[in-house]
Amino acid sequence: MNTQLPVIRLKNAWKSTHPWIFQRLVEKPAERPKPGNLVEVRGVDGAFIGYAFYNGHSRIALRVLETDPAVQVDAAWFERKIAEAIKLRREVLRLDEVSNAWRVFHSEGDGISGLVVDRYDDLIVVGFFSAGAWRHREIIFNALRGQFPGCRFHSFADEHVQKQESFDYRDTQGTQPAVISEYGIQFRADPAGAHKTGFFADQRENREWLSRQCAGKRVLDLCCNTGGFAVYAAARGATEVVGVDIDPAVIDIARGNARLNGVKPRFVQADIFPWLRDAANNGEAFDVVILDPAKMTRDREQVISALKKYLDMNKLALGVVKPGGLFATFSCTGLVSEEQFLDMLRRAAFYAGRTVQVLKVAGAGADHPWLAQVPESRYLKAVFCRVLD
Known part of the structure; x- marks a missing residue:
């Protein structure tokens, strides 16, 4: 496959081991390869850099795959x-x-x-x-x-x-769901339905760890999606579990997942902001509160706005945690760093008038590895806390 590949040259010296090379650093070829074609990449001095996917239409012009010139990318x-x-x-x-x-x-x-x-x-x-x-x-x-x-x-x-x-692809149509099991808990994975991959496997270890703290407890799962944390908590012996999500389609799937496991969380279709305000006004309090919202933004220009949304929802969620209770908060927005997320949590606790003790900081499971030089792959932030007062 490497035989007589088009050669793409860089404008500037390149010393990074990051696989992405952006368009502004790349010489425009006389004959542009099709998006996604393999090319040979050479530096401004003509030295071999690697074999890469090329895309003259994307902000990321080159995605380096192999840096050994003797290895065939076939x-x-x-x-x-x-x-x-x-x-x-x-x-x-x-x-x-x-x-x-x-x-x-x-x-x-x-x-x-x-x-x-x-x-x-x-x-x-x-x-x-x-x-x-x-x-x-x-x-x-x-x-x-x-x-x-x-x-x-x-x-x-x-x-x-x-x-x-710059490519066109039609998703597979009519895929039948699969029933999966993790740590003895069953779920229906439906990629043709409410979630593009079918199920959030990245939270597997986080669900298992938190569920072991839920026996005999009153649990609230906010932005519950298809019920992962809620079903785990109920299966591990929580006395009461409430799941809240604005999307009626995922609420239906969550109820089906509960039936698969013979448990009965109460799922509510609602916007968490007014729901939490009403819960606080009514004196509701929970031993364990989970907050796992969807991705807030893909745009770097909107990160500050996303952090404001995280701040508002975390502040409200902290208001319904019992003193001494557990609070698990998550962000799957890759553009929000762990440092930014922790700083948001500090401010949310301040505005909520709560003292938060961080027990552990985690992320996606080990089946979501990331290279040290590519921190962009580390998208999920998970913070497990105790609310002291």
């Missing part, structure tokens, strides 16, 4: 990368012992920029977040078939990604 290369990622999950992390749902491949963290793959029992969900991953999709599907014989596929590309990366 079908066998993709097969090796995918096999190595699965070996990590199965032999090192031993995820099959706790779940049949886990992230198979995590983009740059596993070595192919823009490729995200999740497994839900026999259903493999493939997300294309770069033109390069999309253009090599048949090689990727074949490699996955070799690792998961007899599997089903669901694939998708977000509309904003297609626009940014």
Whole structure:
């Protein structure tokens, strides 16, 4: 596949190990390759830098895949990368012992920029977040078939990604859901339904850890989505569980997930802001409160606005935690740093008049690895606290 690749040259010296090279640093080629094609990258001095996906239409012009000039980036290369990622999950992390749902491949963290793959029992969900991953999709599907014989596929590309990366892709239609299990709790994963990948496997360890603190407790799950934390809490012996979400479609799925496990949380379709104000005015208080909202923004210009929303909802949520109770708050907005999120929590506690003791800071499960030089891959922030007064 590397034979006579187009050569793309850089305008400036390049010493970084980050796989992204932005458009402003790249010389415009006389003949522009199609978005997602493989190219050879050379520095301003002509030195070899790597083999990369090229995209002349994207802000990220080059996504470097391989820095050894002797290594062919061909079908066998993709097969090796995918096999190595699965070996990590199965032999090192031993995820099959706790779940049949886990992230198979995590983009740059596993070595192919823009490729995200999740497994839900026999259903493999493939997300294309770069033109390069999309253009090599048949090689990727074949490699996955070799690792998961007899599997089903669901694939998708977000509309904003297609626009940014200049490609067209129609999501798989009519995919039947899968029923998955993690730590003995069952869920219905439906990628053709309310959530693009079918289920948030990134919160698996966070759900398990927090659920072990819920026995005999009154639990509130805000922005509950398909009921992950709520169902776990009920299955682990919480005396009362309330889940709140504004989306009626995910509330229906959450109720179905509760039935799968023989538990009965109370799910409420409501906007959490007025719901929390009413709860506080009525003197409602919970032993454990979870706040796990959807991504706030993809735009760097909107980060301050996103932090303001986080501040407002965390302040209200803290108002219904019993003294001595637990508060778990999350952000999946990759553009918001852990430092910014913790500072927001400090301010929310101040405005709520509460003293917050941080017990631990976590993130996504280990099946969502990230390279030290690519912090953008570390999107999920999880903060577990005790509210002292």
